[in-house]
Amino acid sequence: MMLIVFSAFFISKTSTQLSAEQYISKDNIISTSDLKSNSKIIEDILDGWIANYSENNYFSQEYIPSLQGTFYALYIFEALDKLDIINQTNIGNYVLDQFNDDYNFFIDDYVNRYMDQNYNWEFYPLTSILEINCYAILTLDILDQLDKINTEDMIQFIWSCYDSNAGGFIGQTYDPNLEEGFKTATLDNTYYAVKTLDILMENWNAYTNEIDAIINYINDLQNTIPEPIFFGGFLNDNNSELDSLKIFEPNILSSYYAIKTLEIFNMIGTIRIDDINQYFDFLYQEEHNYFEFSVKIGYANFAATSIGLDLSIITGNTNINETALLEFLIDNRNEFGIWDISTSYYNSHELIDTFQIIRSLRESQNLNILTSIDKIKITNALNMYKSYKGYAFTSNKLTKQEFLYSIIESFDLYDRISDLDIHELYKKIEFSYYKLNNESCGFYSYININENYNQYRTYPVEHFNFGEHNHLQEIDYIYSHKNVYMALKSLEILYKLDDFEVVNNLEELLNSTINSQFLQESSEKFGLFLSYLPPNFFSIERKEKLIFFEHAYYAVKTIEYLSQYLNLGNISQMILDKTALITYLVKNIVETPTTMYFNDSYNFNIENTLQNTYFLIDMSDILGESLIDAQKIRTFILENIDYTNIKNIYYCYKINEILSLDINFNFNLAQSLVKVIYSEQSNNFYLTSDHERIDSEILYWICYMAKNNDLEINMEFEENILIHSENFFNISINNIILEDYSPYSIVKFESDQLGTILLNKQEDNSFYGIISIPLDSSNYPVVYGNISLYEGTLPIFTKNISIQTSYSLDYSYNITKIGDSISVELNSSLITGYGREAFSEKEAFLEIYINEALIRTESLSMTEENSWNEFLTSYKMSQSGDYTFKLFLDDGLASEPLEITVFETNHNENVLINPSTLMMPLGIFMIGMPGSLFVYTTYRKNKNKLG
Numbered sequence: 001m002m003l004i005v006f007s008a009f010f011i012s013k014t015s016t017q018l019s020a021e022q023y024i025s026k027d028n029i030i031s032t033s034d035l036k037s038n039s040k041i042i043e044d045i046l047d048g049w050i051a052n053y054s055e056n057n058y059f060s061q062e063y064i065p066s067l068q069g070t071f072y073a074l075y076i077f078e079a080l081d082k083l084d085i086i087n088q089t090n091i092g093n094y095v096l097d098q099f100n101d102d103y104n105f106f107i108d109d110y111v112n113r114y115m116d117q118n119y120n121w122e123f124y125p126l127t128s129i130l131e132i133n134c135y136a137i138l139t140l141d142i143l144d145q146l147d148k149i150n151t152e153d154m155i156q157f158i159w160s161c162y163d164s165n166a167g168g169f170i171g172q173t174y175d176p177n178l179e180e181g182f183k184t185a186t187l188d189n190t191y192y193a194v195k196t197l198d199i200l201m202e203n204w205n206a207y208t209n210e211i212d213a214i215i216n217y218i219n220d221l222q223n224t225i226p227e228p229i230f231f232g233g234f235l236n237d238n239n240s241e242l243d244s245l246k247i248f249e250p251n252i253l254s255s256y257y258a259i260k261t262l263e264i265f266n267m268i269g270t271i272r273i274d275d276i277n278q279y280f281d282f283l284y285q286e287e288h289n290y291f292e293f294s295v296k297i298g299y300a301n302f303a304a305t306s307i308g309l310d311l312s313i314i315t316g317n318t319n320i321n322e323t324a325l326l327e328f329l330i331d332n333r334n335e336f337g338i339w340d341i342s343t344s345y346y347n348s349h350e351l352i353d354t355f356q357i358i359r360s361l362r363e364s365q366n367l368n369i370l371t372s373i374d375k376i377k378i379t380n381a382l383n384m385y386k387s388y389k390g391y392a393f394t395s396n397k398l399t400k401q402e403f404l405y406s407i408i409e410s411f412d413l414y415d416r417i418s419d420l421d422i423h424e425l426y427k428k429i430e431f432s433y434y435k436l437n438n439e440s441c442g443f444y445s446y447i448n449i450n451e452n453y454n455q456y457r458t459y460p461v462e463h464f465n466f467g468e469h470n471h472l473q474e475i476d477y478i479y480s481h482k483n484v485y486m487a488l489k490s491l492e493i494l495y496k497l498d499d500f501e502v503v504n505n506l507e508e509l510l511n512s513t514i515n516s517q518f519l520q521e522s523s524e525k526f527g528l529f530l531s532y533l534p535p536n537f538f539s540i541e542r543k544e545k546l547i548f549f550e551h552a553y554y555a556v557k558t559i560e561y562l563s564q565y566l567n568l569g570n571i572s573q574m575i576l577d578k579t580a581l582i583t584y585l586v587k588n589i590v591e592t593p594t595t596m597y598f599n600d601s602y603n604f605n606i607e608n609t610l611q612n613t614y615f616l617i618d619m620s621d622i623l624g625e626s627l628i629d630a631q632k633i634r635t636f637i638l639e640n641i642d643y644t645n646i647k648n649i650y651y652c653y654k655i656n657e658i659l660s661l662d663i664n665f666n667f668n669l670a671q672s673l674v675k676v677i678y679s680e681q682s683n684n685f686y687l688t689s690d691h692e693r694i695d696s697e698i699l700y701w702i703c704y705m706a707k708n709n710d711l712e713i714n715m716e717f718e719e720n721i722l723i724h725s726e727n728f729f730n731i732s733i734n735n736i737i738l739e740d741y742s743p744y745s746i747v748k749f750e751s752d753q754l755g756t757i758l759l760n761k762q763e764d765n766s767f768y769g770i771i772s773i774p775l776d777s778s779n780y781p782v783v784y785g786n787i788s789l790y791e792g793t794l795p796i797f798t799k800n801i802s803i804q805t806s807y808s809l810d811y812s813y814n815i816t817k818i819g820d821s822i823s824v825e826l827n828s829s830l831i832t833g834y835g836r837e838a839f840s841e842k843e844a845f846l847e848i849y850i851n852e853a854l855i856r857t858e859s860l861s862m863t864e865e866n867s868w869n870e871f872l873t874s875y876k877m878s879q880s881g882d883y884t885f886k887l888f889l890d891d892g893l894a895s896e897p898l899e900i901t902v903f904e905t906n907h908n909e910n911v912l913i914n915p916s917t918l919m920m921p922l923g924i925f926m927i928g929m930p931g932s933l934f935v936y937t938t939y940r941k942n943k944n945k946l947g
Helices: 038-056 067-079 088-097 109-116 129-142 151-160 187-200 205-220 252-264 273-283 301-315 322-331 351-363 372-385 401-413 422-431 481-493 497-503 506-514 540-544 549-565 578-587 606-623 630-640 646-659 667-677 698-708
Strands: 004-009 433-435 441-443 589-591 596-598 711-716 720-722 725-734 745-751 755-758 767-773 782-791 794-818 821-832 835-837 843-850 853-859 861-865 868-876 882-890 898-906 923-929 932-946
Touching: 038 401, 038 667, 038 698, 067 088, 067 129, 067 351, 067 372, 088 129, 109 129, 129 151, 129 187, 151 187, 187 205, 187 252, 205 252, 252 273, 252 301, 252 351, 273 301, 301 322, 301 351, 351 372, 401 422, 401 481, 401 698, 422 433, 422 481, 422 497, 441 481, 441 506, 481 497, 481 506, 481 549, 506 549, 549 606, 578 589, 578 606, 596 606, 596 630, 606 630, 606 646, 630 646, 646 667, 646 698, 711 782, 711 794, 720 725, 725 745, 725 782, 745 767, 755 767, 794 882, 794 898, 821 843, 821 882, 843 868, 853 868
Parallel strands: 004 711, 720 794
Antiparallel strands: 433 441, 589 596, 711 725, 725 767, 745 755, 745 782, 782 794, 794 821, 794 932, 821 835, 821 868, 843 853, 843 882, 861 868, 882 898, 923 932
């Protein structure tokens, strides 16, 4: 439940002082006068995802951009003569930003993954350090920006990857001490190295020996095994233990790399032409007019057809129907105007498919089969691969489970679940459920968009990052407990978990999670959980690479969730070895005299440390263990909070929430960060203020804090005010994320005395209003009212307030006695916020006493003269005795009449006797008149009336 915390300012507000706890520079604050409010940003993003899904029938997932994907896209733009439609400067800057001065070559996430690879476990093709640097150089060449790099250094780096013993290029600088897999020269590395060197070098004159060796290396890879699936084709490498293209070899792509490399040297004639044509004839499917990629039927046959056509023209293969092949390509484009992976895997496409088709059509001089409209559709389709700063090679159609969860949770927080297509989303999640064997089951890390397709040609780092993890921060595998927990929560929010349970055994899923606990006692990770339940043949060493603390956390969360849902008892009874898990937790807690945090082996940065510390706290609570010192963790947060990183803020907030640490977050800095990281183009948020990365969970983090953090209501107005004046109200409503409650917020001042006044929303999202307090007796001494917040017509909160009103009473009087007649003149005015003014509700009266007995009350007549009220009366003393006169003024506001003065006389005396009851002495002026005594008394006084 969201609490509402009120604070009021009754004087002018001064600049906010930053708490010493926060250690923040105010330089980080940006001007927000011309920006949308954060609540409007969130609403616009949610609306944007509804529109996005309505248009596409999926939520567009932005994948991490890569130098490979950017090269593929830029090549297509150039080939179709459409470079002018993109921002070439921004793309060039993205490429140049990946250059690492320490290594002196380009590094993106895929280089980091390559450096973490273990060839004995997993290999991801076409993403070596060499290839990625070639992609960067080739992209800069397309952009005509090669002058922005040191080309000599790049030439030297590429040649450093040459293995003179093999005659080909490996994926990184050659070192004889490298593992065998890393030392293997491959045709794909060799092709990109030679192609890039051909651009960077003036000529090859100094490298005749290397050229001869490369030619020999390529020729040696042409297969001689007398079987159709082998004979005449080219292997990609000479290492039988390495599947360097992750597809059966030989194949048409490895043959492409061989022939195209030789074409650069004008040495195609060195290969066995008849044999390669025989291999092409084997791949060519005359009945269907396409080429197979390899022996694997139906795999990537669109790209294979374009490549096969190009290579057949080069080698003079006349056994093909060129026209029919081109018609096959034209007729098999998808709705976006590009190509799916193959005829077997429609509705699944990667950027490499269209890149390889366009490249071969261009190189075979067949781009003319594409009309101008075709070219426009193709370049428009590349938007599916656009990824904030560059291009990814994975389509945005492949929505991550994590991102779908973030969207569903966010819509739930904003009570908008009904806006989603619940049935369709359920089907997508349900289809992502897998069973690898009788024991291992779970949910894929993505929402599969094609029931027939579950494999890749290129491997996005978000799903495929198995390795040492010394460089790469991505740890989300295609199978993980995180996917399971988020899928289950999504199904629950969509009211579909019971439907899912009807067709799937949740106890099997629970057991799969429970059995993934790693119980190898000799391992440092003893007691944790693998990311999923892997096959039994995985070695202990390989299993250890599947273990991260985050995976263990989500395993525990999944076990807790399913045990509660299935009513199976306490989680402590479910975990195979609870003691082992707790022991691991205790061993990895770092405690100093003042701080405490959790130190997992994978703490790349402070954000991971904060996240894992939160996981520790939550797991301790789930397991019923007391493992932490809250005050030491509080100190750790205060020392490490960073208002330039939303993940940092979120986990600081979550720790503060779960431990009730009462940390005063700097709302101004946090709110400003939300504006800084907002990307209208991506309809999402960047992770940090430097716009380096978009994370799938950020939308949920921001929505969670926006909806769960206590609202602070700051009210500025005058608590004490003169009646008949204006009170200026300034109301701000905010929390750690929101500087207003909602784009539909309405703030009103509601009062039985003054009515309802709508406050106007300002550019800074505060609410401003002028409350006029009329001169009316009902408005003195207090005006009561409410400050009320509505979202549309829905009341959110009401706060009672009161305003003390006051005024000053200015009056003067004249009293005269002529003979036995008394004349009284009283002039008075109210001093209000309007100034000096008369008031029609005033009354004045005179009490007359004889010998201390009240005999009469005489009302004074009243007239209004501009800003004064004038009261007059006269009285003839008809009886003998001592007279006392008391003059009263009822000003119409005060609850009791004001006694103005008291004076005494008697019937026969010629003087007024006035006791010293007034605050200042009377002036008595004696003026002689025939037959009478004229006594003149004057007094003027201001009386302040405070409510």
